[in-house]
Amino acid sequence: DARVTQTPRDKVTEMGQEVTMRCQPILGHNTVFWYRQTMMQGLELLAYFRNRAPLDDSGMPKDRFSAEMPDATLATLKIQPSEPRDSAVYFCASEGGKDNEQFFGPGTRLTVL
Amino acid sequence: AQSVAQPEDQVNVAEGNPLTVKCTYSVSGNPYLFWYVQYPNRGLQFLLKYITGDNLVKGSYGFEAEFNKSQTSFHLKKPSALVSDSALYFCAVRDVFTSGTYKYIFGTGTRLKVLA
Numbered sequence: 001d002a003r004v005t006q007t008p009r010d011k012v013t014e015m016g017q018e019v020t021m022r023c024q025p026i027l028g029h030n031t032v033f034w035y036r037q038t039m040m041q042g043l044e045l046l047a048y049f050r051n052r053a054p055l056d057d058s059g060m061p062k063d064r065f066s067a068e069m070p071d072a073t074l075a076t077l078k079i080q081p082s083e084p085r086d087s088a089v090y091f092c093a094s095e096g097g098k099d100n101e102q103f104f105g106p107g108t109r110l111t112v113l
Numbered sequence: 114a115q116s117v118a119q120p121e122d123q124v125n126v127a128e129g130n131p132l133t134v135k136c137t138y139s140v141s142g143n144p145y146l147f148w149y150v151q152y153p154n155r156g157l158q159f160l161l162k163y164i165t166g167d168n169l170v171k172g173s174y175g176f177e178a179e180f181n182k183s184q185t186s187f188h189l190k191k192p193s194a195l196v197s198d199s200a201l202y203f204c205a206v207r208d209v210f211t212s213g214t215y216k217y218i219f220g221t222g223t224r225l226k227v228l229a
Binding site for chain 2: 004033042043045048050055056091093099101102103104105106107
């Protein structure tokens with residue numbers, strides 16, 4: 001069945017390194033969300049796209065984070081340079097229409113040492 | 114601004130007993146309300162939603178939720194809890210802007226523990 005995929009599932013890196021997370025939304029879904037989940041902050045919306053155009057990235061630290069959708073089948077979230085406080089699980093979700101629910105990917109667990 | 118509150122960090126219930134996970138919301142217009150469940154090391158999974166219509170919404174795995182406009186609540190319920198229902202539950206509301214764009218606001222989550 002159709003599902004959102006994310007790679008990598010786990011990433012351990014050192015402070016200062018660049019991290020790129022990838023998401024493949026469900027085919028035909030035109031809205032893609034990036035979330036970050038931590039124990040302290042819970043689930044936070046970082047950015048979202050509709051028809052590949054960024055609609056809201058107010059939840060994202062602009063100095064080090066960037067999100068793009070190079071095409072309809074790929075969304076990326078990049079952190080450069082990474083910091084220990086970026087350690088979290090990053091989820092991608094896609095949605096097929098305004099009355100529809102979101103479908104979440106399995107997440108990327110990021111650990112920055 | 115729209116907001117969602119889940120007043121309980123954790124709910125414990127005995128297997129076979131009814132369960133309720135509470136959610137209250139604050140919206141400026143007609144609310145779009147959702148419940149999601151998260152199992153360990155997994156992404157969130159959709160359970161049910163209220164957009165319009167019948168106040169009692171039925172969803173996956175025997176869950177249901179009642180939309181109560183006067184109390185601004187959308188509590189999740191199940192008549193008979195299973196140990197396998199133990200998970201983290203999130204309530205969410207859709208925040209719609211005048212531009213027509215929207216985003217979701219999630220509650221802080223409630224951990225449900227069903228005891229055998």
